[in-house]
Amino acid sequence: MRLSELKTGESATIVKVTGHGGFRRRIMEMGFVRGQRVEVILNAPLKDPIEYKIMGYDISLRRSEADMVVVLSDAEAGEYLAAQRGRGEASGCVRKCGEGTTPCDCSGRGGKPCATVDEVVARSSRTISVALVGNPNSGKTSLFNAVSGGHEHVGNYGGVTVGAKIGYRNYRGYRFEVTDLPGTYALTAYTPEERYVRSHIAEKTPDVVINTVVASNLERNLYLTTELIDINPRMVVALNMYDELERSGAKLDYDSLGRMLGVPMVPVEARNNRGIEALLDTVIDVFENRDDRVRHIHINMGPVIEEGLRRLNGDMSDHREELPKAFPPRYYAMKLLEGDRQAEEMLHGCARYGEWIEIRDRETRHIAEALGEDIETAFADQKYGFIQGALRETYIPGQREQAKATALIDAFVTHKLWGFPIFFALMWLMFWCTFSLGAYPQDWLDALVGWIGDGVNSLLPEGPLRDMLSDGVIGGVGxxxxxxxxxxxxxxxxxxxxxxxxxxxAAFIMDRVMHRIGLHGKSFIPMIMGFGCNVPAIMACRTIESRSSRLITILITPFMSCSARLPIYILLTGTFFSAHAGLVMTGLYVLGILVAVVTARLMRRFFYPEDETPFVMELPPYRMPTWKTTLLHMWDKCAQYLRKMGGMILIASIVVWFLSYYPRERTDDAAVTNYENSYLGRIGQACEPVFTPLGLNWKAGVALISGISAKEIVVSTLGVLYAEETPAAAGDGPEGTADATRRIASGEVSQTAVHKTIIGGADGETAIRVAYVPEEEADEERTLGRKLLASGDFSEAAVLGFLTFILLYIPCIATVVAIGSEAGWRWAAASVIYDTAVAWLMAWAVYHIASLFA
Incomplete structure (x- = not known):
């Protein structure tokens, strides 16, 4: 807990002091060091400041200062020791051994001495909170995986990590709590990532910041390092991908560079787990204040800027008690000069805020007049000049073989003539392999599911339980x-x-195309990610600086065919358009893109006519992905898919089966299911007028409604609804039954190949459908696709309309929630209404146009 949370009369033991270096040193000099006892004497009438007793002295701290001190209260220590006694590990003492009048029983239980408060504090203080901060493409998330064993995906483009991920590791008696923060190029308040990272450092006050830097691109990556130096946290620089620097023939005296910056530097290769232990050892030394390379430096901004900084920083330092304690006064002065809005918000409540703004405005005008450029450009120039000077002393460039290889590849893949053909060829190859190569293991899985279903039917007696397992669970999930x-x-x-x-x-070559629809190239990456899953794609839109472009991209991303729709496409195109399945699937993807383009144009025209934000995106060097990384990412996504099978889709399949199975109808010899009069049938018939103009019956309508929760459920719903369909010619009524009986008696077909269902007849009458199929074809003919084909419910035109509706209508619940959290619930509701309306209109048009050629 924090020292500010203690109440009057309560005592605690200090664990650690957080905050920036200057504040931390000042507080520790006052006696607030690990292991010292502190007691709350009294609170001021307005709860601020607070008087404490420590080391025999009474000291007054503001609540904001006390909030930066982590303590272990006596109550917490007592709970910890009580838990130990429960495990037979300690007899317990809350005070330090020998302290006070009450003797301490250190006999323990089972011959073990008790854990003292000192030991509890020592254990608590050996937890190190680490924040990973770095540029996009710096290998930060690879480092997170290497340190924590986490499974966060590593992508070689800006904005893969759009939210913080937390991992843990125990090492040399310390517990590391590692937070993987979003990739960012600076710590201004320009993008959501920059604001998020700076807020995390200010509010969570990590013990150590690991700044991930690409060793072969130091000049660009060290700019963020200088921003962190301004904040003055305890920091270690991880020189990632150090093998690339060595292969290029470059030489880096990283120890000297680290001493210049006052920050230890450690070479690592996160992808190969090299240098990780050395990095963790350095983090421990910095945490324990044992590394002599750590010192705080002020990056010189030049005489003109420094003069303005001196005036503003001097006044802030004289009134430092008013400042938030997260950052040093010089940092606030720099950010005020830069016009940083978030810094202004943090300081707005200070009593001297008005005076600081007056000083800022005056000095900003003076700097701009003296230098002939705006203040932000002047700051950036000075920092890059500092970086270049430091590298000139410590870095010898190599041959940059990787840069040459990257330039050679880019000459083809970004060429104005060859770029687009290469891109579309790769997309076609991806879909062709997905459909063609995946068909073989799909058949094997299909056979396995059929074998399991047969096993259940043979082992269990006929009844609802067998039908639920066979048709609901196996038929739906399978x-x-x-x-x-x-x-x-x-x-x-x-x-x-x-x-x-x-x-x-791909984003680069699509930039001009994206501009024509009112967006820019950076919007292309979330759209491509949408082919995998719309949820992370929508979250990836956070990397788009422009609010209007970010909002438009969020709203058009659901039109990208996510992998949840893929099972539906494969089922229906493979069944009804087997000779042209790949072409139909490609057409669906293209249609989704076209609808997204039209939607973006409409939004840009009627809602956000201007977007002044330029397209700026780093093109990282090409790297051959390791199989471990690529397969790990693939498996993570597939594991999510499998978890859906055991969760939402399983439950939905059982619910759909129940609603389609009941109520049962009585015949002369048994209770049978009449799907049309079941609960599900009634729901479908109520909605049937909406879907009839699209050439769809009530079963298709039910499947579409169930797909709102997750698109995969459309297939499982069809699997349940058509579980009893027989893929063969059938006779209706007594004639059909008599014909089937005759053919059985003559031996033409076996009795096991005959199937009977009850279907609704005209004028409320009941008709009996009897179907027969040669026994040797029975197993082959039981796939869902063949059942759909044989049912006669779908014409080719209706299937095309059905696929179009699935492509465009309301996204799944998870996607709607993502839109609501990223863009607001008003836009989420608008997306649901707009997408569904567009889906109906497009499906109607496709169905009627296709019917003309049927």
Whole structure:
């Protein structure tokens, strides 16, 4: 807990002091060091300041200062020791041994001495909170995986990590709590990532910041390092991808460079787990204040800027008690001069805020007049000049072989003539492999699901339980799980393209196209990610600086065909358009893109006519992804897919089965299911007028409604609804039954090949459908696709309309929630209404146009 949380009369033991270096040193000089006892004497009437007793002295601290001190209260220590006694590890003492009048029983239990408060404090103080901060493409998330064993995806383009991920590691008696923060180029308040990272450092006050830097691109990456130096946290620089620097023939005296910057530097290769232990050892030394390379430096901004800084910083330092304690006064002075809005918000409540703004405005005008450029440009120039000077002393460039290879590849993939053909060829290859190569393992899984269903039917007696397991669970979940191979292939391709750096080039070559629809190239990456899953794609829109472009991209991303729709596409195109399945699937993807383009143009025209934000995006060097990284990403996504199978889709399949199974109807010899009069049938018939103009019956309508929760459930719903369909010619009524009986008696077909269902007849009558199929074809003919084909419910035109509606209508619940959290619930509701309306109109048009050619 924090010292500010203690109440009057309570005592605690100090664990550690957080905050920036200057504040931390001042507080520690007052006696607030690890292991010291502190007691709350009294609170001021307005709860600020607070008087404490420490080391025999009474000291007054403001609540904001006390909030930066982590303590272990006596109550917390007592709870910890009580828990130990419960495990037979300690007899317990809350005071330090020998302290006070009450003797301390250190006999323990089972011969073990008790844990004292000192030991509890020592254990608590050996937890190190670490924040990973770095540029996009710096390998920060790879380092997170290497340090914590986490499974966060590594992508070779800006903005993969759009939220903080937390991992843990125990090492040399310390517990590391590692937070992977979003990739950012600076700590201004320009993008959501920059604001998030700076807020995390200010509010969470990590013990150590690991700044991930690309060793082969120091000049660009060290700019963020200088921003962190201004904040003055305890920091270690991880020189990632150090092998690339060595292969280029470059030489870096990283120890001397680190001493210049006052920050220890450690070479690492996160992808190969090299240098990780050395990095963690350095973090421990910095945390324990044992590293002599650590010192705080002020990066000189030049005489003109320094003069303005001196005046503003001097006044702030004289009234430092008013400042938030997260950062030093010089940092606030720099940010005020830069016109940083977030800094202004943090300081707005200070009593001298008005005077500081007056000084800022005066000095800003003076700096701009003296230098002939705006203050932000002047700051950036000075920092890059500092970096260049430091590298001139410590860095010898190599041959830059990787840069040459990157330039050679870019000459083809970003060429004005060859760039687009290469891109579309890669997309076609991805979909062709997904459909063609995935068909073989899909057949194997389909056979396995059929074998399991047969086993359940043979082991269990006839009844609702067997029907639920066979038709509901196995029929519903099995109908979706058979598409796992295609999902794996799709994610394998996307992961490889991301990790290699090609997707950044795709955004580059699409920039001009995106501009024509009112966006820019950076919007292209979330759209491509949407082919995998719309949820992370929408979250990835945070990297787009322009609010209007970010909002438009969020709203058009659901039109990208996510992998959840893929099972539906594969089922229906493979069944009804087997000779042209790949072409139909490609057409669906293209249609989704076209609708997204039209939507973006409409929004840009009627809602946000201007977007002045330029397209700025780093093109990282090409890297050959490791199989471990690529396969790990693929498996993470597939594991999510499998978890859906055991969760939402399983439950939905059982619910759909129940609603379609009941109520049962009585015949002369047994209770049977009449799907049309079941609960689900009634729901479908109520909605049927909406879907009839699209050439769809009530079963298709039910499948579409169930797909609102998750698109894969469309397939499982069809699997349940058509579980009893027989893929063969059928006779209706007594004639059909008599014909089937005759053919059984003559031996023409076996009795096991005959299937009977009850269907609704005209004028309320009941008709009996009897279907027969040669026994040797029975197993082959039981797939869901063949059942759909044989049912006669779908014409080719209706299937095209059905696919179009699935492509465009309301996104899944998870996507709607993502839109609401990123853009606001008003826009989420608008997306639901607009997408569904567009889906109906487009499906109607496709159905009627296709009917003309049927």
């Amino acid at each position: 109908a979706v799980i058979v598409f796992l191979p295609q999902i794996m292939i799709l994610y394998l391709f996307i992961s490889f393209l991301e990790d290699s750096g090609y997707l950044a080039r």
